[in-house]
Amino acid sequence: MGLQELTAVSRFYGSSDEYVIAGGGNTSFKDREYLYIKASGTSLATIDESGFVKMDRSKLALIWKKNYSPKSEERETAVLADMMAARCSGEERKRPSVEVQLHDILPFAYVVHTHPTLVNSLTCSQRGEGTVRELFDAIWIPSINPGYTLSLAVKKALDLYRAEKNRDARIILLQNHGAFVAADTIDEIKAVYGQILNVIDERIKRRPDLTRDDTEAPAQVRDLGRALCKLADTAASGGTDCCFEFSRNPEILRLVQDKAAFYPVSSAYTPDHIVYAGSDPLFVEDALLIEGAWQAHIDKTGRPPRIVAVKGLGVFSLGASEKTAHDAMELFLDSVKLAVYTESFGGPCFMERDKIDFINNWEAEHYRSKIAAEK
Numbered sequence: 540m541g542l543q544e545l546t547a548v549s550r551f552y553g554s555s556d557e558y559v560i561a562g563g564g565n566t567s568f569k570d571r572e573y574l575y576i577k578a579s580g581t582s583l584a585t586i587d588e589s590g591f592v593k594m595d596r597s598k599l600a601l602i603w604k605k606n607y608s609p610k611s612e613e614r615e616t617a618v619l620a621d622m623m624a625a626r627c628s629g630e631e632r633k634r635p636s637v638e639v640q641l642h643d644i645l646p647f648a649y650v651v652h653t654h655p656t657l658v659n660s661l662t663c664s665q666r667g668e669g670t671v672r673e674l675f676d677a678i679w680i681p682s683i684n685p686g687y688t689l690s691l692a693v694k695k696a697l698d699l700y701r702a703e704k705n706r707d708a709r710i711i712l713l714q715n716h717g718a719f720v721a722a723d724t725i726d727e728i729k730a731v732y733g734q735i736l737n738v739i740d741e742r743i744k745r746r747p748d749l750t751r752d753d754t755e756a757p758a759q760v761r762d763l764g765r766a767l768c769k770l771a772d773t774a775a776s777g778g779t780d781c782c783f784e785f786s787r788n789p790e791i792l793r794l795v796q797d798k799a800a801f802y803p804v805s806s807a808y809t810p811d812h813i814v815y816a817g818s819d820p821l822f823v824e825d826a827l828l829i830e831g832a833w834q835a836h837i838d839k840t841g842r843p844p845r846i847v848a849v850k851g852l853g854v855f856s857l858g859a860s861e862k863t864a865h866d867a868m869e870l871f872l873d874s875v876k877l878a879v880y881t882e883s884f885g886g887p888c889f890m891e892r893d894k895i896d897f898i899n900n901w902e903a904e905h906y907r908s909k910i911a912a913e914k
């Protein structure tokens with residue numbers, strides 16, 4: 540029991556694309572004094588014991604007793620400073636996951652937080668909350684900004700659950716985000732997650748056909764991809780080396796018939812979708828008008844698109860490396876699955892615009908601090 544088992548369970552979930560897409564998710568183990576949580580910037584699939592940050596739980600507990608500024612930016616900065624101060628000595632080079640508070644307040648040895656597509660087919664659907672209440676003994680947390688705000692909402696919900704049921708909640712489902720599962724053994728974590736996915740899977744009425752379709756003229760795809768990369772390079776002013784991926788399958792073809800058909804993938808389901816694929820995919824009616832559509836998108840959103848769908852053709856993802864282009868496509872394909880799965884639960888429910896803006900700003904901030912740290 541402990542760090543070794545935590546490493547093993549982290550790798551198990553990190554390498555399963557049913558649970559984790561690209562780099563999302565985090566895990567922890569705690570005893571009375573210390574919490575070991577995944578450091579930000581590490582990937583669950585390949586994590587080893589050095590990928591966890593050892594935190595002093597008595598210092599983390601102090602955060603709840605403090606009064607922070609009501610202004611979101613000031614508050615998050617102050618909380619972050621207190622979180623950093625709760626790292627044990629020798630851990631100064633690592634940064635704990637932003638969800639560290641939430642891990643700490645769950646009174647079980649192990650906590651595994653993931654973003655499974657099946658779970659998100661409930662957390663991102665119109666009838667999500669009602670269905671969760673009907674199917675699971677779980678806490679439902681409405682869509683909320685990450686960080687201190689989220690951990691405070693979860694703390695209140697956990698206290699309420701305990702007062703009502705005289706025991707502690709093991710499952711927390713976060714609207715437009717994912718799941719937290721807590722237990723004292725790894726076997727229990729796996730049993731609970733397995734059961735959650737099975738129960739949802741049984742209720743899925745239609746599944747997407749994602750069989751690759753390579754029938755389209757490859758020259759047209761290549762030329763369009765290059766044209767998009769040229770636009771992306773110009774937008775990135777520093778002159779990066781843009782890469783693209785192209786996807787086309789029966790489900791994508793259904794979605795790119797016209798703008799109305801594209802609606803179920805036209806916005807962001809979860810923060811992960813924003814982080815890896817951007818919040819606003821661009822739908823282009825005519826491949827010949829791509830340049831104008833690109834500029835209009837930048838004028839409207841302030842950012843170049845990372846996903847470009849072309850009517851009747853398919854979908855391009857763009858990135859500054861092959862990996863980022865690939866990750867963007869993976870998350871877009873996840874949106875395609877969610878578009879179909881949510882049909883079984885009343886249709887899609889995207890993140891609200893203010894929550895999307897918060898993540899976009901958060902991302903920009905995160906990026907700046909990462910660059911500053913690397914300098």
Ligand SMILES: [Zn+2]
Binds near residue numbers: 563652653654716717
């Ligand atoms: Zn998460």
